[in-house]
Amino acid sequence: MTITVNTKAYNLDSHQSANAAVYTGPASDFATKDAITLKRSAPKGNASFAGVAKSSIKLTRTIATGASTKADAIIEVSVSYPVGMSKSDADTLHADVAALLAASEGDDVTWKHDLNH
Helix, strand or coil, X not given: CEEEECCEEEEEEEEEECCEEEEECCCCCCCCCEEEEEEEECCCCCXXXXXXXXXXXXXXXXXEXXXXXXXXXXXXXXXXXXXXXXXXXXXXXHHHHHHHHHCHHHHHHHHHCCCCC
């Protein structure tokens, strides 16, 4: 399977476990990371609550930080949804998070590490 992100194709590279898969991108080689890691865990409920389903997406990319220096830049998104939640509620949350990241406040937090608005 292939995941396409902004025209970049990420191909399945390995399964870390039955609940984790790593996809490598076009810039990936032995010295440079360009990877998407997908993880999930099943809900653990009880008699009165069906539990929450959890998943995460992690993007890791090696970035040049100077003339001869490189380091990994990482963005990770964790999701925890209660069992029984509607797809429309999930879609609304996805849209709101995407809008927040694209807004100046998201940029201030992720780039400037400024929490005060």
